[in-house]
Amino acid sequence: MEKLIDVVVVTYNRLPLLKECLLSLLNQRDNLSGIFVVDNHSTDGTTAYLSSINDSLVKATTLSDNIGGAAGFEYGVNQAMVEGTGRYIWIMDDDTIPNIGASSALLKTAKQLNDTFGFLCSNVRWTDGHATNIAQVSKDWPEKISFGLVGTVSATFVSILVPKENINRLGLPLGKMQIWGDDTEYTTRLSSFEASFFVSDSIAVHKTGYNLMQDSLKTIQADRIWRFKSMYRNLIYIKRHYASKRGVLKLVFENIVTGIGALAAKDHRLNRFGAAFFGTWNGFFFNPDVHFPDEVSLEKSKNEERSKKILNG
Structure with missing residues (x-):
């Protein structure tokens, strides 16, 4: 098989x-x-x-x-x-x-x-x-x-x-x-x-x-709030690359509303709001490079495969 x-x-x-x-x-x-x-x-x-x-x-x-x-x-x-x-x-x-x-x-x-x-x-x-x-x-x-x-x-x-x-x-x-x-x-x-x-x-x-699916910025454990900051930044990046300007603005509004709603949380209210606000802000300046598979190693493998084919006639 x-x-x-x-x-x-x-x-x-x-x-x-x-x-x-x-x-x-x-x-x-x-x-x-x-x-x-x-x-x-x-x-x-x-x-x-x-x-x-x-x-x-x-x-x-x-x-x-x-x-x-x-x-x-x-x-x-x-x-x-x-x-x-x-x-x-x-x-x-x-x-x-x-x-x-x-x-x-x-x-x-x-x-x-x-x-x-x-x-x-x-x-x-x-x-x-x-x-x-x-x-x-x-x-x-x-x-x-x-x-x-x-x-x-x-x-x-x-x-x-x-x-x-x-x-x-x-x-x-x-x-x-x-x-x-x-x-x-x-x-x-x-x-x-x-x-x-x-x-x-x-x-x-x-x-x-x-x-x-049952968690949110308002209810997430305090030691995981920083993850939401990364997520909001990343989602803005995604919208910038794969959605319309209207889609980006809509997400900005939703993120800020979510941050404001988190001010009603039981603890770490400012940290929760800051995750939404600063994560969203950072998303507009976040431009990581896309890397491709190791071309040198892939080319070496291809050359070895071609050599085997030649040797095998």
Whole structure:
């Protein structure tokens, strides 16, 4: 059986969940050509655990510093592009637990679509079975519907499948986005290039500590407020690049209203408002470069492949 998928998992100090994630992936090994794990300098025993894995499918890298989730995905996708042998890259967080048939459902859909899609995303559920990390449905999804699939314009890095050809054309995720919004930007970039779809039969459980769909700037834990600041900056960047000026202004208004509403929170009111205000402001001056897979390594691989073909006649 041809192994078509290179998986990219970014992890940081969530060893029990990482073990569960990898076990789920290894149970689908017939579809996988490699599992690239990027350890963001964990301090909970993750490094030792990854070093102890005796399975050639798992290719782990421990970074010398915690470079953040977005940069971790940029690093991991680049590594999988350069070193992996599959046709697709399957991106997920370390707290993503894909069901046993998740990869097969994605591959089935990819085949039905003849690889003509930007990305495919799974049906993500929280631990209580309710939907979470819900993909944004395309406004023209009735025209884009195919094989019973629903068109989407963006999703999160909780189980998305991307053809490597698209990554070569459009580049890697934006590592400078730090956290929250990097997945929205990347999937929007992909869906702007080619119609993308939600695959209901590909189910993954997001074992985060709380359902992100139920949280807000007003209620988020205090130590996570800074994430909203990054998110508001990133969303303004996304609107600037993929929406109209009217869309940008609408988002600015919504962000400020949200910030004002957060002044009624139980604690850290000014910090919450500041996250919305300064995050939005920073978004107008945020212009990170899009990087592409390591061209030197890719060219070396191509040359080696060409040499093999010549030697083999």
